[in-house]
Amino acid sequence: MRSLLIGLLLLSPVLALAQTLDGAAKPLFGVGTTTELLPVEEAYQLEVELADERAVRLYWQITEAYYLYQHAFKFRLEADGELLAVSPEFPQALERTDEYFGEVSVYYDNADILLAAERPIPAGATLAVTFQGCADAGLCYPPRTQFFSLDPASGATEIPRPGRQQSATDTAVQTTADFGSLPYMLLLAFLGGSILNLMPCVFPILSLKVLSFARSSDHSRHLHSWVYTAGVVLSFVAVAALLIALQRAGSAVGWGFQLQSPGFVIALTYLFLVMGLSLSGLVQLGGSLMNAGSGLADRGGLSGSFFTGILAVIVASPCTAPFMGTALGFAVTQPPAIGLAVFASLGLGMAAPLLLFSYSGGARALMPRPGPWMETLKQFLAFPLYAAAIWLLWVAGRQTGVNTMAAVLAGALVLTMALWLWGLGGWKRGAAVVCALLAISLASWRGLDENGRGEAQLAAGLVPFSEQSLAQLRREGSPVFVDVTADWCITCLANENAVLFTDEMTAAFEDHGVVYMVADWTNYDPDIARFISSHGRTGIPLYLMYPADPGAEPLLLPQILTRDTVFQALRAVTGNNS
Structure with a gap:
């Protein structure tokens, strides 16, 4: 089930691009350099x-x-x-x-x-x-x-x-305040925000906004792109302000903390379902919700563009991108003004592709002429959203249990009926409201499930994380690999399925005598949050390879893993070149 869900989500080209970026960097480090790293x-x-x-x-x-x-x-x-x-x-x-x-x-x-x-x-x-x-x-x-x-x-x-x-x-x-590093961190945040547009949740929204420019005037196109940008930037700044406030109040939280709430995950599931139904043409939500298509220049279109920017940030919340981890880790360790500037740069990066299409005639010239294909593409873009809804439903089930999954599925059915009834108009809209309320109540019904995931759910050979266990293993002289992950982290799941949980890599960990420790942050855990923060990060994935020497510092691996990167780290901490 897990592999199927990841396969569906990776219809987007983002991870292929990220792997290309990661692979392209390798030659820069030369050939034949030693991999036996010193303390x-x-x-x-x-x-x-x-x-x-x-x-x-x-x-x-x-x-x-x-x-x-x-x-x-x-x-x-x-x-x-x-x-x-x-x-x-x-x-x-x-x-x-x-x-x-x-x-x-x-x-x-x-x-x-x-x-x-x-x-x-x-x-x-x-x-x-x-x-x-x-x-x-x-x-x-x-x-x-x-x-x-x-x-x-x-x-x-x-x-x-x-x-x-x-x-x-x-x-x-x-x-x-670290003003010397600020320009560089702003650049990293900008690049991370740009790559977010390729995530499977965000890509359909960006695509539809770009397609809407095909029949727009220059003035309308420019105005709506800047209003969309304002929605994106202000949303990121609002999330940043909340995150920084919680951390300064003593809460051990990090990027993606909202996804540790099953209620938020279920709300996202419903949102993706509704968006998919709208793109498929099964329900008509109007320009005020997504405002994608010919209604862009209609009255109320500016508010629609602003809301679309907010929507893009909401649906991007399960995603991480290369360069984001370092920039966001820097942001939350700086005074609030600098931290908010970094998040604003992240928002500008996310909005930059739309601004580019708005002002660049060359970029728009790459698009085919308007025609029936636009409606076909719009309907096709619904399927990544359906896949994301299935994945989020699975995440909610992993956080709580199968009873919750069944309740949310029933709620999705009732919600779809509510949308259908609303479209019929008249007295049926009253019934639609009742159905919508029933869907919300079903989403809240989790009383029969045990919250969280037990240790028995870990695959054979994997050890659950605790700082005490990690310290004990290090005292015993065992090399340890710590994988800080979560079911709602797309990059984490892609790394695990493509690299970490392959038969070859499992055998390599065993051959090198490295203990594989999983820190599961799907549900909130303050100990894991503090562990992440102590290594200069504010979000996941986080990969650390601890040498056998108890006094040696761990190696920090990239957020996008490759087979060679992990093998190199294994050889570095064990001295085993096989």
Whole structure:
């Protein structure tokens, strides 16, 4: 059932594009580089000294074939409970194209940074330094934070790194505004938003809006594209404001948190069903709902375009895209104004293709002339929405149980009847309202199901995640692969079906003696949310490969996996080149 659902959802070309992007990056790392990665403290050796009463010198000795990201440096200087503003002076860096972050500035061999404080540094001041690096072999370390006690008389002394229970301190390092990294993160968010348009839930909506331009005037086309853009951007900013507010209130939530609510998933199921029925021509919803087609320029069309932008964001919520994880992780660790700017850039990226078609005659010239084919395409685009509705129904069943699936199916039937009755008009619209209310009540009926998924549902050889189990396995010297996933995460499911759960990969994990641990975030779990946050991410998928050495840092794998990437990580943490 799971494989069938994924096959239906992957009718969209998005994952093929993502795999192409991922595969295209591989040659950039060279041929023949070592895959036996060093512990992070050996790969990057940091020395700290006081240059004068207002300056600290940070010097990294970087092992050959390893590098550090300039944008990943974070500094926090604190004295007597107060933050001291600091200004880093970076040496010239090397520009390169990176598998994880695109165009970046990096340091090879060494990095010598002078940190200037706003006033003299008193004795007992604490400096927290965060950095992140990768190896030319193509694997990354999570961000690492080191702490130093500063004293003008005795110099700098490293403080042992806090344990997991103090991980909030690490996060605090990144709460000061990082304007140096902002332009790059805005670009990543923009690219991630653009790729969202290829997701199976969003693609039909974008396609219909583009088709509607075929018979529109330039003024109408431009106006509606900007109103649609406003709907997209404002929706992303609203979601971001809620996410940031919840996190600052102490809730351990991340991107996609709304999908951990079965009620929201069921509502999306109904929405996709209704949208599909409309595209199939079985029900007429009018221009005020989706506003796709010739009604674009009619009165009320502007509100329809704005609502379509909101709708596009809602249906994109189950999706992630390359570049999104890093940008969103950055956004939620910054002051609210910077975080909201990153989410706004994500919205602009999602709206950019429509704006391009609106203003580019060349892009519109690629479209066939208007004709009956447009109606046929419109009806065809209903099927990805039906597939998405089936998948979301499955997600709701996995979150709760089979009784919920049956209730939601019955609710979908009654909802379809409500739409049919409404179209007949007259007194039948009263019956339609009754049917709609019945559909909502059926969607809320979950009393006979046990909430959540049990450990018995994991496939043979997979271990359920807990920080205690992970720590125990590491103490025993076992290499561990942690797969943070969820049934509502399309990218996660695609990676599992295409790479991780193949017979070849299962045998490889067994041959290398690596324990495969699954952190299932389908339902809300604050421990998993904190685990994700501690590795500099705000959403999933998240893949970590822990070496057998209990003191070594894990390797951070890309969000889009390939067979070679996982095999490379397996060899790196075990030293087994077979």
